Amino acid sequence: MRYDCVIIGGGLSGLTCGIRLAETGASVAVISTGMSALHFSSGSIDLFGYNGEGRTVYRPFEFLDEFVGSNPRHPYALCGARQVREALFYFRGQLDLEGIELYNNDESNHFHVTTLGTLKPTFFSQRSVFNEKIRLAFEKKSMIAALNFEGYRDFYPELAVINLRRNVLFRNIEIITGKIVYPDYGDPQRNPFEYRSVDIARIFDTERYLEELAVQIRNAASGAAFAAMPAFLGISNFKRHHKLLQELTGLLIYEIPTLPPSILGMRIDNALKSRFASLGGVYIAGDTVTGGSISGERLESVVTENGGGSALSAGSFVLATGSFFSGGLVSEFSRVREPVLDLKVYSDAERSRWYAPEFFPRRGHPFLEYGVETDERLNPKTGDGRRVKNLYCTGALLPYYNPIKEGSGGGVAVSTGYRAAELILEGNS
Amino acid sequence: MIRLQNISFDHCIKCTVCTVYCPVARATHHFPGPKQSGPDTERLRIKSPELLDESLKYCTNCKRCEIACPSNVKIADIIQSSKWRYFKKSLRPRDFFLAHTDLMGSVATRASLLVNFFIKLPPVKLFLDLFFRIPSERRFPKYARGSFLAWYKKHRAEQEAFAERAVYFPGCYVNYNNHELGKDVVTVLNAMNIGVIVSYEKCCGVPLIANGYIDRARKNALLNINSLAASAAESGARIISASSSCSFALKHEYRNLLELDNSAIFDSLDYITRFIHERFLKGNLPELKPVRLRAAYHSPCHLERMGGVMNTIEVLKKIPGLDLTILHSECCGIAGTYGFKKEYYRVSQKVGAELFKRIERADPQIVITDCETCKWQIEMSTPYRVEHPVTVLARSIDGGKL
Ligand SMILES: Cc1cc2nc3c(=O)[nH]c(=O)nc-3n(C[C@H](O)[C@H](O)[C@H](O)COP(=O)(O)OP(=O)(O)OC[C@H]3O[C@@H](n4cnc5c(N)ncnc54)[C@H](O)[C@@H]3O)c2cc1C
Ligand code: SF4
Ligand code: SF4
Numbered sequence: 001m002r003y004d005c006v007i008i009g010g011g012l013s014g015l016t017c018g019i020r021l022a023e024t025g026a027s028v029a030v031i032s033t034g035m036s037a038l039h040f041s042s043g044s045i046d047l048f049g050y051n052g053e054g055r056t057v058y059r060p061f062e063f064l065d066e067f068v069g070s071n072p073r074h075p076y077a078l079c080g081a082r083q084v085r086e087a088l089f090y091f092r093g094q095l096d097l098e099g100i101e102l103y104n105n106d107e108s109n110h111f112h113v114t115t116l117g118t119l120k121p122t123f124f125s126q127r128s129v130f131n132e133k134i135r136l137a138f139e140k141k142s143m144i145a146a147l148n149f150e151g152y153r154d155f156y157p158e159l160a161v162i163n164l165r166r167n168v169l170f171r172n173i174e175i176i177t178g179k180i181v182y183p184d185y186g187d188p189q190r191n192p193f194e195y196r197s198v199d200i201a202r203i204f205d206t207e208r209y210l211e212e213l214a215v216q217i218r219n220a221a222s223g224a225a226f227a228a229m230p231a232f233l234g235i236s237n238f239k240r241h242h243k244l245l246q247e248l249t250g251l252l253i254y255e256i257p258t259l260p261p262s263i264l265g266m267r268i269d270n271a272l273k274s275r276f277a278s279l280g281g282v283y284i285a286g287d288t289v290t291g292g293s294i295s296g297e298r299l300e301s302v303v304t305e306n307g308g309g310s311a312l313s314a315g316s317f318v319l320a321t322g323s324f325f326s327g328g329l330v331s332e333f334s335r336v337r338e339p340v341l342d343l344k345v346y347s348d349a350e351r352s353r354w355y356a357p358e359f360f361p362r363r364g365h366p367f368l369e370y371g372v373e374t375d376e377r378l379n380p381k382t383g384d385g386r387r388v389k390n391l392y393c394t395g396a397l398l399p400y401y402n403p404i405k406e407g408s409g410g411g412v413a414v415s416t417g418y419r420a421a422e423l424i425l426e427g428n429s
Numbered sequence: 430m431i432r433l434q435n436i437s438f439d440h441c442i443k444c445t446v447c448t449v450y451c452p453v454a455r456a457t458h459h460f461p462g463p464k465q466s467g468p469d470t471e472r473l474r475i476k477s478p479e480l481l482d483e484s485l486k487y488c489t490n491c492k493r494c495e496i497a498c499p500s501n502v503k504i505a506d507i508i509q510s511s512k513w514r515y516f517k518k519s520l521r522p523r524d525f526f527l528a529h530t531d532l533m534g535s536v537a538t539r540a541s542l543l544v545n546f547f548i549k550l551p552p553v554k555l556f557l558d559l560f561f562r563i564p565s566e567r568r569f570p571k572y573a574r575g576s577f578l579a580w581y582k583k584h585r586a587e588q589e590a591f592a593e594r595a596v597y598f599p600g601c602y603v604n605y606n607n608h609e610l611g612k613d614v615v616t617v618l619n620a621m622n623i624g625v626i627v628s629y630e631k632c633c634g635v636p637l638i639a640n641g642y643i644d645r646a647r648k649n650a651l652l653n654i655n656s657l658a659a660s661a662a663e664s665g666a667r668i669i670s671a672s673s674s675c676s677f678a679l680k681h682e683y684r685n686l687l688e689l690d691n692s693a694i695f696d697s698l699d700y701i702t703r704f705i706h707e708r709f710l711k712g713n714l715p716e717l718k719p720v721r722l723r724a725a726y727h728s729p730c731h732l733e734r735m736g737g738v739m740n741t742i743e744v745l746k747k748i749p750g751l752d753l754t755i756l757h758s759e760c761c762g763i764a765g766t767y768g769f770k771k772e773y774y775r776v777s778q779k780v781g782a783e784l785f786k787r788i789e790r791a792d793p794q795i796v797i798t799d800c801e802t803c804k805w806q807i808e809m810s811t812p813y814r815v816e817h818p819v820t821v822l823a824r825s826i827d828g829g830k831l
Contacts, residue, residue, distance in 0.1 A: 001707070034500065035446050035450075039444065198449045202455065260444040261449045266449070282739045286492075286496030286733065286736065306734075327501070
C-alpha cells in the first residue's frame with residue numbers, strides 16, 4: 001500500500017500534521033497503537049507556562065521571541081517563533097470547524113484549575129474553562145461553588161478548596177462546596193469503582209436529567225456566580241449542554257479537568273480524528289509500527305504488527321510516537337532507545353542521572369528532556385549516524401524541552417506537527 | 430501459575446481508557462468493564478480462582494478495549510481465557526449447538542427447507558425460548574441446500590487451470606448458509622485472472638472459543654493450520670477468507686488465545702479485501718460496471734482489530750456508481766453467538782442501538798459489511814438488506830442485479 005505520507009502515532013502532534021497535509025489533498029494514513037496522551041490531558045493547550053526559574057510566564061509569545069534565540073535546540077526554536085504562532089492559530093481554526101471553540105486571553109496566558117485545586121498557566125482552553133465572562137466574574141471576585149456528584153471518587157471539592165484558598169489570586173473570594181445526586185444513582189452503584197467521568201458524561205449526553213440537575217445545581221450553589229464541577233458535561237454534545245445548563249441555572253458552569261479518562265481531552269481527540277477523516281485521511285487504530293526499511297537517506301516503507309509482512313510505503317513519514325508514556329521511547333537498563341527504527345537518541349549514559357530524587361523536582365526530571373535528536377528540518381539520524389531525509393520527528397518524542405517544567409507540552413506537539421507538514425509540503429512543491 | 434509470556438496485565442496503568450470504549454460497559458452497568466474484568470481481577474484470579482466474578486461473561490470479545498489501550502494490554506484475551514480457564518464448561522445443549530456450527534450445518538443442510546420452515550414457526554420459537562433460552566425475537570440465518578464444497582467440487586478443474594491461484598477458506602457460513610457469497614468470491618477472483626482453491630477442513634473455532642469448547646477449538650485449529658499450509662505450499666499461493674471473524678481467528682486468536690504456532694500460515698493469510706486491494710494497486714483491476722446504489726458501510730469489530738477496514742473501503746471506492754456513506758465505527762452487538770442467548774439478548778440489542786440509529790439516519794438502499802453475524806443482526810434490527818463487499822464487487826463485474 002502506498003500513501004503520500006504515513007504518520008506513526010495518532011496523538012496531538014500526529015493528527016495536527018495529518019490534518020494539515022490531508023487538507024492539501026495529499027493521501028495520508030495515521031497508524032496508532034492506542035489512545036494518545038490527550039486522554040490524560042487537561043484539554044487545555046499549554047504554550048509556555050514557566051520560565052527557567054520556575055516563575056509563571058504571562059505573555060508566552062513575547063517570551064518565546066527571546067527564548068528561541070538563546071535555546072537553539074528547543075523544538076520551538078526549530079519551528080521559529082513565528083511559525084509557532086501560525087501553528088497554534090491554525091489548530092484553533094481546525095477545531096472550530098468541528099465545533100470546539102478554544103479561547104485565549106489575548107496575548108496572555110490564563111490559568112485553569114486542577115482537580116487538586118492548583119492553578120496551571122495555559123494558552124487555549126475550552127469555553128467551560130476560560131472565556132471573557134469567566135474572566136470578568138473572577139475579576140469581580142464573585143462567589144464560587146465547587147460541586148461534586150455523590151459517588152464520584154476522582155474529585156474531592158473540599159481538598160481542592162483548601163488549595164485554592166492558599167492561592168493569592170483567590171484571596172477575598174468566597175468558595176463553598178456542595179453535592180449533587182444523580183436521579184438514577186441506584187444503577188451505577190453496582191460498580192462504584194467504575195463510576196468515572198465517562199459514565200456521568202454519557203448520562204449528560206442523553207439530556208434526560210438536565211432540568212432536574214439544574215435545580216440541584218442552583219440549590220447547591222446557593223448564591224454563587226460560578227458552579228465549578230468536574231468535567232463531565234458530555235462528550236458529543238457538551239456545547240449544547242453547557243449552554244442549556246447555564247441558562248437553566250443562571251450560573252457560570254465551570255469545568256475542572258479530571259483524572260483520566262479526561263473528558264476535556266477526549267473532546268479534542270474526537271474533534272481531531274473527525275476533522276482528519278472528513279478530509280479523507282485514513283486512521284488505522286490498534287496497530288503498532290514495528291520497523292521500517294531505510295535505503296540510503298530515505299525511509300522506504302514501514303511494517304506493522306497486523307500487516308503480516310506487507311509494507312506501507314510513502315513519499316514521506318512522520319514519527320509522532322510520543323515519549324516514554326506512549327512508547328515512543330523505551331528505557332532499557334543502561335540506555336534510552338527509540339523502538340521503531342532505533343534512531344539516534346539524546347539521553348544520558350548514566351542511569352542514576354535520568355531522574356531527580358524528589359517526585360516533583362523544581363528543575364524537572366532530566367529524562368523528560370530525552371528524545372530523538374534531529375536537525376533543524378526535524379530529520380533524525382539512524383543509530384549509525386545516517387540522516388533520514390524523508391522522515392520527520394515531532395511532538396513529545398523530541399528532546400531538549402521539558403513539557404512539565406516549562407508547561408509547553410501541547411504547544412510543542414501542535415507546532416512541531418504543523419512544522420513537519422509545512423516542510424513536507426515545501427519539499428513537494 | 431503465572432506464565433511469563435502472558436503478563437500483559439502488569440502493563441496496565443489503570444487509566445480506564447479501555448472502559449470508555451467498551452460497548453458493553455456502556456450498555457449495562459452489570460458489566461464492570463474491561464479494566465476491572467481484565468487486568469484488575471486477573472491478578473486476583475491467578476491467586477485464587479474463587480475470586481472469579483460471573484460478570485465477566487458479559488464481555489463479547491469485540492476487542493475494542495485492546496484497540497484503545499495505550500499500554501498494549503491484551504485485555505480481551507485475558508477475559509476470554511479466564512472464561513474458559515475458570516468457569517466450568519457449560520453443559521447447556523443450547524451452547525453445544527451454537528458452538529458446533531459445522532456439525533449443525535452438515536445436518537441442517539440435508540433438510541434445509543424443513544429446518545428453515547420449522548425454525549420460523551411461533552411454537553418452535555417459543556419452545557426454543559422456554560427450553561433452550563434462545564430469545565424468540567432472534568431470527569436465524571437460513572440454511573442452504575447442500576454444501577458449498579459440493580458445488581465447488583464440480584468446478585475444481587477449471588479453477589486449477591488458472592496460472593495464479595489463491596487458497597480460499599470459506600468458513601461455515603458460506604459452506605452451509607450462503608453459497609452465493611462463495612460463488613461471488615470465485616467470480617471476483619476469476620475476473621482478476623486468479624483461480625480459487627478451496628480448502629476447508631473445519632470450523633475456524635470462533636463459536637467454540639466463545640462457548641468454552643477450547644479443546645475442540647484447538648483441535649480444529651491444528652487441522653486448519655495444517656491443511657491450509659499444505660494447500661498454500663502446493664500452489665505457492667496466498668490464503669484468503671471472506672469472513673472477518675474467521676480471518677481474525679485464523680491469524681490472531683490461534684496465536685494469542687489458543688497459544689498455537691500458526692506461523693506456517695500467518696504471513697500468507699489475508700482477509701479478502703486486503704488481497705484484492707493490493708492487486709488493484711498493482712494494476713490488476715477488472716472491468717467494473719456502474720452499480721447505481723446508495724450504500725452505508727459498517728466496519729465489523731474484528732476487522733477493525735486487524736486494521737483491515739481501509740482495504741474494504743478502498744475496494745468499495747473503486748466501484749463506479751456506488752454512493753458510499755462510511756458509518757461511524759460502532760459494535761452491532763451480536764458478537765457471534767452472544768446475541769443468540771436469552772440472558773444477553775437485551776444487552777446485545779442495546780449495544781447495537783447506536784449503529785441502528787446511524788444506519789437509519791444514512792437511509793441507504795443497502796448496508797455493506799464484511800461479517801456474517803453483523804449482517805444477521807442488522808437485518809433483524811433494521812429494515813435494511815445487508816450485503817458483503819465482495820458481493821457488491823461481483824455484481825459490478827457481472828452486471829447482475831443487487
Ligand atoms: C499525562 C499527561 C498529561 C498532559 N497534560 C497536558 C495538558 O494538560 N496540556 C498540554 O498542553 N499538554 C499536556 N501534556 C503534554 C502534551 O499533551 C503531550 O506532550 C502531547 O499530547 C504529546 O502529543 P504527541 O502527539 O507528541 O504524543 P502522544 O499523545 O503521546 O501520542 C503518541 C501516539 O503514538 C502511538 N504510538 C507509539 N508508538 C507507536 C508505534 N510504534 N506504532 C504506532 N503508534 C505508536 C501511541 O499509541 C500514541 O497514541 C500531557 C502529557 C501527559 C503524558
Ligand atoms: S486502557 Fe490499558 S492501561 Fe488503561 S486501564 Fe485499560 S488495560 Fe489498563
Ligand atoms: S472485548 Fe469488547 S466487550 Fe469485552 S471488555 Fe473489551 S471492549 Fe468490552
